[in-house]
Amino acid sequence: MDGSSDWASTLLVLLILTSLFLNFTDIPQKMQLWRWASFIRKRLYQLSEIENESRRRAIAYLSKLGVSNPREFMENFLDNFFVIEPVSKEPTDIIRRLKHLLRVRNAAVKAYVSERLGNIELWKRNNTEVLLEIVSVIRLINKIVRHYFQLGLKYSNWVLVMQLALEMPQILRLVRSYNDAIDAFLKGTPVGDGVGPLVARHFIGNAKPEEVAEETDLYITEFEGRKLYVIKARGPGATVGWPGEAVEKVVERLGGKVARIITVDAALRLESEETGEVAYGVGAAIGDPGPEKIAIERTATKYSIPLEAVVVKMSDAEALNTMTKKIYEGVQRAVEIVKKIIREKVREGESVILVGIGNTVGIL
Amino acid sequence: MQLDPLILGLLAVFVVLMIYTLLSFFTTRKQPAIPPKILTKIACISGNYSEVREFREGDYVGKEVGKCPKCGAPLLIVAVYSEIVRQGGKEASARS
Structure with missing residues (x-):
């Protein structure tokens, strides 16, 4: 038997032993768990960095507004103001x-900030x-x-850790887009939404x-002989208003004599769709x-x-950040639609309600 | 000395894995992202003049920013959007 055959035999034995070792012990899972955990730790560090950065920017902005103890003001907000969903076993x-719960929460937030x-x-x-x-969501x-x-x-649940590791890039992308959105709201530029x-x-x-619901305005105008009732949140601050309540009030005021209700909103696009597509x-x-x-329904x-619906497609990150040119071009197409x-669909002399749904930051 | 085919095979696998690792290391380096520019589009309400300039703090859609140089009608901000403007490419400001 020559030297190379010895090597081959040794390698073969090693391969068989390794195979047994990998197939009949929990060591591969432990190794995977260790690898995924190390991967997650690196991303968690980035996540913390983003959270700290968002806090720093929020504190700087609050100081600029003249808040005496901005850190305390922000910290008190972050872990509070949750909403417990109503009982769903009894759907009545x-x-x-x-x-009611959303209104109460909204009023509490407004009172806290105004104070x-x-x-x-x-x-x-x-x-x-x-x-x-936004800082609260990132946290x-x-x-x-x-x-x-x-x-x-804690429970060596490698499936859970692996799932989390696979989700981490998406989670980080979402958190980064929330962090970038702070810029849009600080500058007051319109966002994709x-x-x-x-x-x-x-x-x-x-x-x-004319205020029809809290922070929601009605504009009465005409379009080619049709009476147009335009409803949108009151800008240019960041708010979505209460468009449902506004539509309810306007329709009741008109005694139901409305030919069409048109709602326009941003919609999440599928990966195969282009940003700015209108449907x-x-x-x-x-x-x-x-x-x-x-x-509204x-x-x-x-x-x-x-009820007519017009949507402009975009990703979740684009919805939160300064409106891109592609989305603006989508807006122009949506106007034509x-x-x-x-x-x-609306005859001359008839009334139509147009509702612009979404956050009106940067839009009067 | 003549090498065993098994050894040769293992060496080949090792070389391929090394090349794959090095390639994936070099190809995953991202190019630095170009920060987008925020632009403000201003238009005359009579529709015969429009202008795009860089965003200034306090700009918002619907804000009146002066009079039209052509007809004297009010000039309004009609859009604020971000665009990636590459160097040597499109100008950030344009009039029509």
Whole structure:
């Protein structure tokens, strides 16, 4: 037997032993767990860095607004103001209960911010609220990720750790987009989610606003012989208003004599779709937790008013950040589609309601 | 000395794995992202003049920013958007 055959035999034995070792022990899983955990730790460090950065920026902004102890003001906000969802086992009145809880929470946040900021412009107060919400979301994501990571390590649950590791790039991308969104809200530039209010703005012209619901305005104008009731949140501060309640009130005021209700909103695009693509269909284009959407649907159903929906597609990151040119081009296409719907489906002399759904930051 | 085919095979696998590792290391380096520019589009309400300039603090859609140099009608901000402007490419400001 020559030297190379000895080597081959040794290698063969080693391969068989390694194979047994890998197949009949838990060591490979432990090794994987160690690898995934190390991968997650690096990303957790980045996540913490992003959270710290968002806090620093929020504190700097609050100091600029004249808040005496901005750190304490922010910390008190971050872990509080949660909402406990209403009981769903008994669905009667669930929407009313949810609406009530959301209003109470909204009022509490506004009171907390107003108390510390004093008499400042509405748009600055609104932007501060959104800024605090963003830092709060970043903190929450960080805490949830850490929770599952520690849980996975505690019980050596390598499946949980592996799942988390695979999700980490997506989670980091989302958190980065939240962090970048702070810039948009600090500067007061329109965000991707503002496509609805921006489309509505195109139809307003010189009409004067009339408050129909909290932070939600109605503009009465005309479009080619049709009476146009435009509803949008009050800008240019960061708010989404209460469009459902506004639609309900306007339709009731008109005694249900409305030819069409058109809602325009941003929609999450699929990976195969392009940003700025515009699509239209039937229904209420609004992504709220429920009460506003159901208010539009119930009002439309009560008076048999057809509901038209126009959406501009974008990713979640694009919806949160300064509107891109592609999205703006989508807005221009959406305006043309709304005009086409009105021309083709609303007769001259009839009334139509146009609702611009979304955050109106940077849009009057 | 003549090498065993098994040894040769293992060496080949080792070399391929090394090349793959090195390639993946060099190809995953990202190019630095170009920060987008925020632009403000201003237009005359009569529709015969428009201008795109860099965003200034306090700009918002619907804000009146002066009079039209062509007809004297109010000039309004009609859009604020971000765009990646490459060096030597498009100008950040344009008039029409």
